[in-house]
Amino acid sequence: MNKSVRVSILALAMGFSQFIWADGFGEEGVSNVDAYEGKPVVAQNGIEEVGVVSAVFTPGVDSDGKPMGASERFFSSVKTVFFDTELDGLEGREITHRWFYQGKMVFEEGFVVDKSKFNAVSKKHMEPRKVGEWRVEVRQKDTLLEEKTFTYLAGI
Numbered sequence: 001m002n003k004s005v006r007v008s009i010l011a012l013a014m015g016f017s018q019f020i021w022a023d024g025f026g027e028e029g030v031s032n033v034d035a036y037e038g039k040p041v042v043a044q045n046g047i048e049e050v051g052v053v054s055a056v057f058t059p060g061v062d063s064d065g066k067p068m069g070a071s072e073r074f075f076s077s078v079k080t081v082f083f084d085t086e087l088d089g090l091e092g093r094e095i096t097h098r099w100f101y102q103g104k105m106v107f108e109e110g111f112v113v114d115k116s117k118f119n120a121v122s123k124k125h126m127e128p129r130k131v132g133e134w135r136v137e138v139r140q141k142d143t144l145l146e147e148k149t150f151t152y153l154a155g156i
Contacts, residue, residue, distance in 0.1 A: 050089030052138055052146040058082045065121055072150045076128040081150065083136045087118045093140050097122040100135040126152060 058067035059078050067084045074081055083097055090113045097120065099107040109122040122136075131154045138146040 051087065053086040053088045055083070055085045055136075055138060055146045055148050057136075057148065057150045058084055061121055065119055072148075073153060074126070074150060075153050075155055076126070076131065078126065080123050080125050081134075081152070082121055082123045083148070085120045085138055085146065087113060087120060089116060090118065090140065091116045095120060095145065096137075096139045098137040098139060099124050100137070101130055102132065128154070 056067050056070035057072060057074070058070050059074065059081065060068040061082055061084065062068055065084075067082065083099075085095075085097070087095065093113050094110055095113060096108055096110045098105050099122070107122075107124055111118075111120040113120075120138075124134075131152050133149055133151055135147060135149045137144055
């Protein structure tokens with residue numbers, strides 16, 4: 001089996017539907033140059049992850065902006081929920097956190113990624129009456145990069 005077939009099978013097996021074939025590597029290879037569309041791309045040296053490295057909900061962040069714990073459930077005694085995303089390889093792009101409650105977007109915050117490894121944190125001041133499931137999308141233009149949910153519970 002030649003290398004291009006192996007790379008294609010690997011890319012498909014890992015769920016990658018977007019990758020490009022490029023010349024100039026001295027051998028068959030795949031380039032990540034200008035190919036990013038919100039999904040990991042295959043590079044000559046294997047798999048290169050770009051996009052959202054981690055995404056967590058947290059009740060607070062420390063002085064360095066790092067999450068202080070992570071959870072997918074918060075009681076109404078928590079007045080603010082933070083959404084922390086660690087991004088890699090998105091320098092020069094704009095990303096957005098979109099917060100949804102009962103299927104409706106209720107808050108949006110945008111970020112301009114100014115370095116290769118970037119931490120984006122948005123926060124939502126919670127209303128005790130808005131219990132139930134919440135969802136946050138991480139988007140780059142119209143491309144969904146990540147989606148996470150948490151539950152906001154009455155009481156305590």
